[in-house]
Amino acid sequence: MTTVQETAAVRYGIWVLCPAAGAAAVWGLKLAAAWITTLKWFPFQGVFELVTDIPEPWVTIAALAIGAVAGLVLALLWAAEMMSIEVSHDRVTLRKDDKIFDFGRNQVESAFTDGKQLVLLSPSGAELARETSDLSRSKLEQAFTGQGYRWRDADPFAAEFRMWVEHAPDLPPEVNALFTARRKAISKYEHEEAAELAREIRKRGVSVRDEKKRQYYRCER
Incomplete structure (x- = not known):
């Protein structure tokens, strides 16, 4: 059996790199808070004004903790999206x-x-x-x-894919509804939801692939 997965450096490194990067990013914003409050066009002015009012060392501790937690959440999402294959x-x-x-x-x-x-x-x-x-x-x-x-070097059925449009006449209403829901997921960058909807479409005998934000399909034989 052959297993293909991300390298150990990636699989384990994200648990260190992401929290560290998150902590550094939020700490950087903390350092820039006083300057940002002078930019009236910058959003979330209230948040940065609050940051400038919190005394040290608590503001630094809070910034590092918040950034590390955000980085940890990113690492969890990244790890969930990693794929491994056993052949x-x-x-x-x-x-x-x-x-x-x-x-x-x-x-x-x-x-x-x-x-x-x-x-x-x-x-x-x-x-x-x-x-x-x-x-x-x-x-x-x-x-x-x-x-x-x-x-295979390429998809042997690539030429059979057609761009999906709403209410495509050669697709059942149920499949068109799934494509509509998937279009919304793609527009909101809900990648996991879009992937799950694609799996549901395939179960109904239709292949689906994306180019940018457009969906393409072919009816399977």
């Missing part, structure tokens, strides 16, 4: 967002990357998974080919 002769298992996607060998016809997304295709050409990650393309290719899976 064996019998199956492929993806882990992301506290979810596990498991596919038997006979379900996976091939794999490829589309930008930062790993895509798994079934023998019928349906997309089993399309998940975003920062994993190395070369390492993914080695993992799949090393276990005897077919690796």
